[in-house]
Amino acid sequence: MRRVVTALGALAAAWMLSLALPGPAHSASGDLVLNGRIFANPSGCYRELNAPLSVQNRTGTVAYVFASRDCTGPAQTVPARQSASSAGGHSVRIS
Template identity: 40%
Template sequence: MRQLCKALGAVALAAVVGVAVPGSAQAATGDLKVGFTTYHNPHGCYESEIFPLIVGNQTDQVANVYDRPGCQGPVAGQVKRGESKTFEFGASVRIQ
């Protein structure tokens, strides 16, 4: 009886841990335009080839715009779903 309880406890713990661990990140669905380049189903950090930085977000996620390349430094602003914005000091965009 004691071993049965331990076995059931282990199974229950495994089930809880399996549900609690988040799944892997998925790309946004749609198109993200950074400068003159359009990314389909983007995920990660993108830098612009032009200044000021122009971002068009036609995805299902919010895009964060950073002051520095490589999505470093402070967030200069956000581009919500369906929006397009221009950033005088933006250098890179992250979408998840």
């Protein structure tokens, strides 16, 4: 009986640990090209970019171009598999 209780305790501890560990980070599949620089499987905010900004979104998700340097405020969208340029773009977010 003691072995069963020990085994159940170990299983419960492993299950609790699996809940505490973060899952894999999600990124867009494909490439994001910003001013000629290629980012494979991009994710998050790309900051402090130089304007004018050329964006080639070679992923399956929308990219957002911001005039701010930290991906905040109003955004221009660049749909999946499309390109755009922004005279005042300084940051891009993609998930």
